Amino acid sequence: MSDIVISVHNLTKRFGNFTAVDHITFDVQRGEIFGFLGANGAGKTTAMRMLCGLSYPTSGSGNVAGFDIMHEGEQIKRHIGYMSQRFSLYNELTVSENINLFAGIYGLSKKETTKRATQLLERLNLHSERNTLVKSLPLGWKQKLSFSIATIHNPEVVFLDEPTGGVDPVTRRQFWEMIYETANNGTTIFVTTHYMDEAEYCSRVSIMVDGEIRALDTPTNLKQKFNAMTMDDVFRTLARGAKRGE
Amino acid sequence: MKRNFLSFVKKESLHILRDKRTMLVVMFIPIVLMILFGFAISTEVNNINIAVVAPNRTDGVTDAVNRLAANEYFTFKGYINQDEIDIQLRSGKVGAVVIFTPDYDKRVAQIFGGLPSTPAIQLIVDASNVNIAGAATAYLQSVLLGTASQQSMFETRMLFNPQMKSAYNFVPGLMGLIFILVCAMMTSVSIVREKEVGTMEVLLVSPVRPVKIIFAKMIPYFVISCIVLTIILLLAHFLLDVPMSGGIGGIVTISLIYLALSLSLGLFISTITSTQVAALLISAVVLMMPILMFSGLLFPIENLPKFFQVVSNIVPARWYIDATRKLMIQGVSILAVWKECIILIGMTIMLLVVSLKKFNDKLE
Numbered sequence: 001m002s003d004i005v006i007s008v009h010n011l012t013k014r015f016g017n018f019t020a021v022d023h024i025t026f027d028v029q030r031g032e033i034f035g036f037l038g039a040n041g042a043g044k045t046t047a048m049r050m051l052c053g054l055s056y057p058t059s060g061s062g063n064v065a066g067f068d069i070m071h072e073g074e075q076i077k078r079h080i081g082y083m084s085q086r087f088s089l090y091n092e093l094t095v096s097e098n099i100n101l102f103a104g105i106y107g108l109s110k111k112e113t114t115k116r117a118t119q120l121l122e123r124l125n126l127h128s129e130r131n132t133l134v135k136s137l138p139l140g141w142k143q144k145l146s147f148s149i150a151t152i153h154n155p156e157v158v159f160l161d162e163p164t165g166g167v168d169p170v171t172r173r174q175f176w177e178m179i180y181e182t183a184n185n186g187t188t189i190f191v192t193t194h195y196m197d198e199a200e201y202c203s204r205v206s207i208m209v210d211g212e213i214r215a216l217d218t219p220t221n222l223k224q225k226f227n228a229m230t231m232d233d234v235f236r237t238l239a240r241g242a243k244r245g246e
Numbered sequence: 247m248k249r250n251f252l253s254f255v256k257k258e259s260l261h262i263l264r265d266k267r268t269m270l271v272v273m274f275i276p277i278v279l280m281i282l283f284g285f286a287i288s289t290e291v292n293n294i295n296i297a298v299v300a301p302n303r304t305d306g307v308t309d310a311v312n313r314l315a316a317n318e319y320f321t322f323k324g325y326i327n328q329d330e331i332d333i334q335l336r337s338g339k340v341g342a343v344v345i346f347t348p349d350y351d352k353r354v355a356q357i358f359g360g361l362p363s364t365p366a367i368q369l370i371v372d373a374s375n376v377n378i379a380g381a382a383t384a385y386l387q388s389v390l391l392g393t394a395s396q397q398s399m400f401e402t403r404m405l406f407n408p409q410m411k412s413a414y415n416f417v418p419g420l421m422g423l424i425f426i427l428v429c430a431m432m433t434s435v436s437i438v439r440e441k442e443v444g445t446m447e448v449l450l451v452s453p454v455r456p457v458k459i460i461f462a463k464m465i466p467y468f469v470i471s472c473i474v475l476t477i478i479l480l481l482a483h484f485l486l487d488v489p490m491s492g493g494i495g496g497i498v499t500i501s502l503i504y505l506a507l508s509l510s511l512g513l514f515i516s517t518i519t520s521t522q523v524a525a526l527l528i529s530a531v532v533l534m535m536p537i538l539m540f541s542g543l544l545f546p547i548e549n550l551p552k553f554f555q556v557v558s559n560i561v562p563a564r565w566y567i568d569a570t571r572k573l574m575i576q577g578v579s580i581l582a583v584w585k586e587c588i589i590l591i592g593m594t595i596m597l598l599v600v601s602l603k604k605f606n607d608k609l610e
Binding site for chain 1: 249252256257260261264265443444445447448449450451452453454
C-alpha cells in the first residue's frame with residue numbers, strides 16, 4: 001500500500017516572539033527518502049524534534065507512523081528511530097555493549113538481540129571490532145554503526161539529523177548506500193542535511209527558509225522549475241531571500 | 247519493559263567501572279579523609295611543653311612537678327629562672343610556665359586550712375592559640391590541685407566520650423560530607439554529561455520513561471555509596487575505635503536514608519544545570535560550604551549567630567550528623583532520632599518530586 005507515514009498540517013513552533021517553524025505542511029510516503037533541507041537556523045531541527053516527540057508544537061497538527069504528535073508521543077517513540085547530529089552512541093562502551101543497550105531500550109528479546117547483532121556486525125564488517133570501545137573507532141564507522149543501531153528495532157521511520165557531518169566523501173557515499181538499502185526494505189527515511197549533493201540522492205526534497213517550506217518536490221523537478229543545473233543552485237536561489245542570518 | 251531497565255543499569259555500571267580514575271578517587275577520598283581527621287587533624291591538646299620556676303624545691307613542689315611530668319598531656323622541659331620566662335614563651339619553646347612561690351608549702355597549707363592567703367602558683371600561658379591555652383589551663387589546674395588535696399569540690403564524669411577523643415566527633419561529620427560528595431556530585435555530573443554529549447537526546451526519543459532513566463542511573467551510585475559506607479564504618483570502628491554503641495542497624499538505616507537524599511540532591515542539580523562544569527561547581531560550592539559551616543562538622547551549631555542557626559535547618563547534613571553522633575557515641579536507638587529520620591525522608595521526597603517534575607521528556 002502506498003500509505004502516508006508522516007503527515008503534517010500547519011505545524012508551528014514559537015519561542016516567545018520568535019517563530020522557529022511557521023505553518024509547515026507536508027506528507028511523506030512509506031519507503032521514501034525525504035530530504036529536509038535548509039540553512040542553519042531555518043528551523044529544520046526544531047521541526048524534526050516536534051515529529052520525534054521531543055517538543056510540543058505551538059499549533060498545527062501532525063501524524064507520525066499513524067500516531068498523533070500531540071497526544072501519542074509515547075507510541076511514536078516506539079515506532080521511530082533517531083540519530084542526532086551530535087554523536088548518539090556511548091563512547092565508553094564497546095560496539096557490542098552499545099548494540100545490546102539499544103536493543104534492550106527498544107524491548108527486543110534476548111534471542112532477537114543476538115540475531116540482529118550478528119546481522120548488523122556482519123553487514124558493517126565490524127565483527128572483529130565488536131569488543132572495541134566505540135571511542136576508538138574512526139568517525140565514519142561510528143556513524144554507520146550509529147545508523148544501524150537507530151534502525152535495530154525495524155522502525156517505520158528513521159529521523160537522521162545531519163548524519164554525515166564531518167565525514168569524507170567516500171564514507172558519505174557508503175553511508176547513503178546504507179540509507180538506500182534501509183529504504184528499500186520499507187523504512188521511511190527523514191533526513192536533514194546541508195550537503196546539497198546529498199539532496200540529489202533523496203526521493204523528494206523540501207527546502208526550508210525562515211521557518212517556512214519554500215519548495216517541495218523531486219530533485220529533478222526542482223531543478224527544472226528553478227532552471228538550475230544542480231540542487232546547490234536551487235538552494236542558493238531560494239536562500240537568497242532569507243532574513244535570518246546564521 | 248523490565249529488560250530495558252536492566253540494560254540501563256548495566257550500561258551505567260559499565261560506565262562507572264570503566265572510569266577507573268573516578269572510581270579510585272571515590273574509594274580513596276573517604277579513606278584519606280578518615281585517616282587524616284582521625285589521626286593528623288585533631289582538636290585534642292597534646293604535648294604542651296611546660297617549664298617550671300621554683301625558687302624553693304621543697305617536697306611539695308617536686309611532688310607537684312612530678313605529677314605534671316607524668317601527665318601525658320604535658321612535656322616537662324625543666325626548671326628555669328624567673329628572667330628566662332619571657333624568652334622561653336616568646337621563642338615558643340614552652341607553651342606554659344608554672345611559677346611556684348618561694349613559700350608554696352605554707353600558702354597551700356593556709357588555703358586548705360581555710361585561712362586567707364595569696365595564690366600559691368602562678369600560671370603564665372601562651373594564649374596565641376586560644377584553644378590550646380584554654381585546654382592547657384584547665385589541665386594544669388586540675389593536675390596541680392590534685393597535688394594539694396585529694397578532696398575536691400567537683401566530681402566530673404565525661405559521659406559517652408570519656409577520653410574526649412576528637413575522632414568521635416569527626417567521624418559522623420565526615421560521613422555527612424563524604425556521602426554528599428560521592429552521591430550528589432557523581433550523579434549530577436553523570437546525568438549532565440549525557441546532556442552535554444548529546445546521548446540524552448537519543449534516550450529521550452526512545453520509549454524508555456525518564457523516571458526509569460533516572461532510577462537506572464541512581465542504582466549503581468547507590469551501590470558504590472554502600473561500599474563506601476561499609477569502608478567508613480569499618481575504619482571508624484577498628485582503626486579509630488569509635489564505639490557503635492547504638493547498634494549498627496540504626497546507623498546503617500539513617501545512612502541509607504541520607505544516601506537516598508544525596509542521590510536526589512544530585513538529580514536535582516542535574517535538572518538545573520546543563521554543563522558538567524556547572525554541576526561540579528554547584529556540588530562543590532553550594533553543597534560543600536554549608537556542610538562545612540552550618541552542619542556542626544567544624545563548629546557547633548549553638549555557636550553560630552542566630553540567623554545561621556536558622557539557615558542550618560535546611561542543610562540536610564546537619565540532621566544526619568546530629569543523628570549519627572547520637573547513635574554512634576551516645577548509643578541511643580534509632581527510635582530516639584525519629585525526628586531527624588523524618589526530616590531527612592521529607593527532604594528526599596521533596597527533592598525527588600521537584601526533580602522528576604523538572605526532568606520531563608521534552609527538551610524545551
